[in-house]
Amino acid sequence: MSVADDVLPLAVLDFVGIEHGESPSAAIAGAVSIAQAAEAAGYRRYWVTT
Numbered sequence: 001m002s003v004a005d006d007v008l009p010l011a012v013l014d015f016v017g018i019e020h021g022e023s024p025s026a027a028i029a030g031a032v033s034i035a036q037a038a039e040a041a042g043y044r045r046y047w048v049t050t
């Protein structure tokens with residue numbers, strides 16, 4: 001068993017809402033950017049709610 005097996009995988013829960021005046025495509029692009037940053041930071045899962 002390695003040290004990595006003892007670590008709880010990290011996850012992000014992102015509320016993807018559309019700000020006033022924001023387009024749906026801009027909201028999704030923002031969510032994608034957050035997901036990429038979370039992946040680069042070592043998070044294993046990315047959950048989305050609306």
